[in-house]
Amino acid sequence: MAAPFDQDLGTPARKSTATVSLEIDGMAVTVPEGTSVMRAAALAGVNVPKLCATDTLEPFGSCRLCLVEIEGKRGTPASCTTPVTAGMKVKTQTDRLADLRRGVMELYISDHPLDCLTCSANGDCELQDMAGAVGLRDVRYGFDGENHTQQAKDTSNPYFTFDPSKCIVCSRCVRACEEQQGTFALTIDGRGFASHVTAGMDEEFLASECVSCGACVDACPTATLMEKSVIEMGQPDRKVATTCAYCGVGCGFIAETQGDKVIRMTPDKRGKANQGHSCVKGRFAWGYATHKDRITSPLVRDSIHDPWREVSWEEAIAKAANGFRAIQEKYGRGAVGGITSSRCTNEETYLVQKLIRAAFGNNNTDTCARVCHSPTGYGLKTAFGTSAGTQDFASVQDADVILVIGANPTDAHPVFGSQMKRRLRDGAGLIVADPRRIDLVKSPHIQAAHHLQLMPGTNVALINAIAHVIATEGLIDEGFVNARCDLGEFQRWQDFITRPENSPEATESITGVPAAEVRAAARLYAGARNAAIYYGLGVTEHSQGTTMVMGMANLAMATGNLGRSGVGVNPLRGQNNVQGSCDMGSFPHELPGYRHVSDAATRALFEAAWGVALDPEPGLRIPNMFDAALEGSFKGLYVQGEDIVQSDPNTQHVTAAMEAMDCVVVQDLFLNETAAYAHVFLPGASFLEKDGTFTNAERRISRVRRAMSPMAGLADWEATMALSNALGYPMDYAHPSEIMDEIAQLTPTFAGVSYDKLDRDGSIQWPCNDSAPDGTPTMHEDGFANGAGRFMITQYVPTDERTGPRFPLILTTGRILSQYNVGAQTRRTENGAWHGEDVLEIHPFDAETRGVRDGDRVSLASRAGDITLKARISDRVQPGVVYTTFHHPETGANVVTTEHSDWATNCPEYKVTAVEVRPTNRWSDWQVENEAFRERAVRIEAAE
């Protein structure tokens, strides 16, 4: 029996193949073993009154409202905490139960404000509902006794308020914080009548360790925890199921609106990626969609030094098309290209690469995965034959040992981070390999067994050392290797990995990780029944990023940790649709479905469908585009939803390249840093304004549904279509579903995907085709896509970026929970309350030797450039390593990073830059000049 969309069944579902039959109010019910009486009743259509129970949390049994009578049993047990038993006969409605429930409600209401008509929860209050359900007509105790109704409201959190006067102390918020989020920020302080919910050490919410995930707000049955947007605007009256546009977790959300106005975003319990949970970004930071900075009219100008001029869509599209065609006539077909967006939908990404290949007539298409997970695609395809992670998120619940390498899930993928923490609290072992002490190393009820605090840039030496231990201590799963892998490649790898130079003792001087620690970690990983690797950009964004991905694939194959739940090699993708943008053929060497452009049969398929001849040669990657622009052979760029000037390394190199181009077309929500170098600006549409699909890190394709009209009149796919038509290559789709139909027709792994199926199933994990009609949660169950798993030799090669007397420290960059990538979205929300500027973390030792105090302004200088920012003294980083984020354009973190990149993919080496830090009292020259340039570059002439 499937639960309807909004129904709360009271307690969570239980997984059991055994079933139990019972009788509830005379009705026969059969449910999985372990199910509560309350849930069984709800599934039978009987709603037992409740307040402390909700089906997203384990039962608690405190409110005493859900009491039932069970034949043959004494008393009135709570139905939420009572599991069903065979033959049980339950009564949910008797006079005795009605009296008890009314009595309980009388007590609750005697200490609750009677302001229902003006309360923000009016119409969405479970206390109000239950008062009605139990037939409360009187409160015998009166309202003049000692109570809590005059307590002050905590409004410190930017997004929700905490009103203790309305709290019924049901503990749902406390349990949500523990069970769903795993932060343990809330507790019930005091006893009896003095019991009350507190955040942190009885602090304001904003000052506490609360991460503002919203789980407590969702769980609250009253107006105690309430969104400020609802307080200000009232209850929503329409719901649209969609997918979050922040990180690669791809949470299912309900956009709740009043007409065209979004009132709040709530996590969708049916979302298979997020399982009803959310983070501060997806739950609350959606206000950017209607921020005053949104550009809603197309803009053009002849020079980047001119002010912008508002024009019609037709004029802007014509100028863009004419600009590109003029360049191609003068400089050749390959002088223009484009960048697809990992924030846009699959359908939009597919159209942009199609425009480039079919209308531009070249393969100069790339995407921001270039600067994040391109090594994942290359490395995993080489090892396993498929450019994607191997598991679904739910798999982590079956892992016995979790190895987290170069990822910070609680900050960058917080909803999955919470799922991982749940498994860790339940007993899975944890190994963290990270130069920085991330929260996961030690947090409430979680302690990593090993924190391998390696020096940045030495990942490959570390993974080789772990593999060395496994290979030399007889820990290889020979059965798996013999059955699944290429044995010739395996033998070569074994010969390589067992060499003394790969031993932990030999690599200790490279990585800085004690050999004994590496050996213990290797034994823990290899000895687990199920061991899973999760990794992020701390793996990929290195000169040996691809080598490291292969090294992890080697480790998983050698230990047989592939092809079932609880294991695998799992990239945590950065942006919402990085996986999708790669799937859709955004890379210059691959058509959709990861098929090389030189493959004549694949090209013929697309040529027949698209009606044009396709270039068989790979095109330019993003960094190659910059180099070619400086050289003069690349003059025009179409950038959809990507801020390359802020996000790509060595900013001054990027901006010099941008200035060298004749026609730059930027399609975005805001006049971002890249738009400062553009000649045409096409206003973009947020995810709330269009239909489409995103594909998350677990290959899950989920629907994005329009909740409000496009503010500029067109969704992004419509603007791309207009540009293609103006370029003379016709595109005519009436709806994104038609684009998906074309993708399915041309891409074997998407062959079974359609909007109808997505509407039916909720989401689908590719491959989805005749072989896997319901999709593929776990890859490589019966074998690898390339026939046999391929062990690659992963020789450690030190980066060319070296420290020395001038630049003795290593800078590594990363992300923080409340901000997202370049911050274009989150900076235009209240999330600045947590992170208003980028700061430099520096170890106390390094700070002291430089005379730097906490909060001082410091100059951060590398061979590429220098910036000024505030220092934060922290022992999260080790001596010799400093850390910052790149969320704020005025800081310009990427002025400092260099063009060193991964050998296979040109993914920049953001994680290793040799720098020096010194106190300063002035902004850097770049910061001063950039601020002045930005002010000029965003001027818009007043409309005539």
Added chain:
Amino acid sequence: MEKKRLTDMANQIAAFFDAYPEDEAVAATADHLRQFWDPRMRAQLKEIVATSGDLDISPTALSAIRKIG
């Protein structure tokens, strides 16, 4: 494109494949250049190899560049 940038990138590719026997390393490096480099970059690299005498380029990369079309 800048000569050093191109030769550094070619050297990096060769450095990965140098862990393999020489013939394989040269063939794999050449194949990588063919599969992932835009033709103008390959042409420039070949031109650099043909005309520059003071190249800081690895033997594997050099052999591979001579093999690519």
